[in-house]
Amino acid sequence: MTPLLPWLHDPLAELLRQRGHAWLLQGPSGLGQYELALALARTWLCEQPTGQGACGHCGSCHAIDVRTHADLCVLMPEVAMMELGWPLDEKSQADIEDKKRKPSKEIRVEAMRDAVGFAQRTSARGRGKVVLVYPAERMNAITANALLKTLEEPVGDVRFVLASEAAWQLLPTIRSRCIGYTLPWPATEKAQAWLAEQGVPAADADALLRAAGGRPSDALRQARNGGSPKGWALLPKAMARGDVAALADQAPRQAIDSLQKLCHDLMAIGQGAAPRFFDEADLPKPPSSLALARWSKSLAAAARTAEHPFNAGLMLEALVSEARSTLHSAPPRRP
Known part of the structure; x- marks a missing residue:
């Protein structure tokens, strides 16, 4: 389990107090939309959740750590799935390995249809089901419309969390059916302390944060890419x-x-x-x-x-x- 970004603890606690079936986490890149969405999913599915998040040691948390949880469906472009360690379905994996096609940079409509089927099935572990979509703006119109009907009339105990770095690109009908939450900007002190924990020299942290427009994750990416x-x-x-x-x-x-x-x-x-x-x-x-x-x-x-x-x-x-x-x-x- 990767520790939650320090500026996301309060947003997570706030979101866990809300009631609903669909959330849209939005804001500029580098603030942690994906990390917050995954932390929400972990807590909803956790066997021993707290008001501050998942326990981190139950069978459900372990299943998410090893990317095998039966009640969590992750929808991403295939390039993002591979980068973040989420497995592709067998057919997609075989097609890519056989050079029949390249990994998609959009969320494929076939994956969305599988997610709709997933939402209609019974929970395997008895804690409900979660569909995580990131980055949500990578849905084209066909894919978004395939999700829309399920967002309007969810079947059973299923929750959706959409994370986006460009929420304005989503269909208005998608946005209107979700509880919107805009991620707060991290305080400079917290961002600098976090970068120092990741091995960025203190002398470089302030300048890298400035170059990244105050986005800590983007600043860390620049540092690791030799910036x-x-x-x-x-x-x-x-x-x-x-x-x-x-x-x-x-x-x-x-x-x-x-x-x-x-x-x-x-x-x-x-x-x-x-x-x-x-x-x-x-x-x-x-x-x-x-x-x-x-x-x-x-x-x-x-x-x-x-x-x-x-x-x-x-x-x-x-x-x-x-x-x-x-x-x-x-x-x-x-x-």
Whole structure:
């Protein structure tokens, strides 16, 4: 059992006091939606639950730890299932191993139909059943509609917990049938202490948190992927030089995210506000609002194809070239 993130203890206790059959845990990435959803499922199914969560040592908790609980159905894209250690069904596993297809990046409608059948069966351990959906925004319209009927009229003792990092992408009919809960932002002190427990040097924690927009899990991911405060601070100047090597170790989606943060901070400075992701001393003078708006729109368009670029190398070169051009465009005129 992985310890619950420290800033999720109070939300878990609050959610356990609520009554209902479907919850939607929402908020930006890196706050722990999946961890909170799993902690809820563990507690609902636990044989000796407390007001603070699952006991961690009963047969139900062990079954979840080893990913074999008969009353828990986990719905995720196959890439997320494999990353988080959840087993695929036999046919999907065989198809992927035989190279018949790649793991899905969306929640497949076949998996949702299996979940609907699961919801209609009798509980195996007598503590009810739980369907966990994460990230819920990875349901397409067909998959979401397959879930909708069961959300409207749940059969038997089944509860649903949907976790999302982009809840606005869900169908309004899905959102309206769930109890919404927005995860709180962790206090800086708690986030820094947690990063230190994960082995991140104290000197780096604050800068990494800033680069991640205050999201501790994202900051930890950056640290484990080799990200450094120094490299982050040098990124704006590297983009102004057109240095592709500064983004060479990032996947297209990560590179676009980094550039969107740079664009955001330059927009903020241009309007007299403080930057969020970079130290103001590391940023160049912002170009015109029009140039930044065009860049922001272009980055948003690039993000839609980031997971399947035609050529990742050429895409990075194009992104850096556009960044350099924008940063060297004429600054706004002063009256």
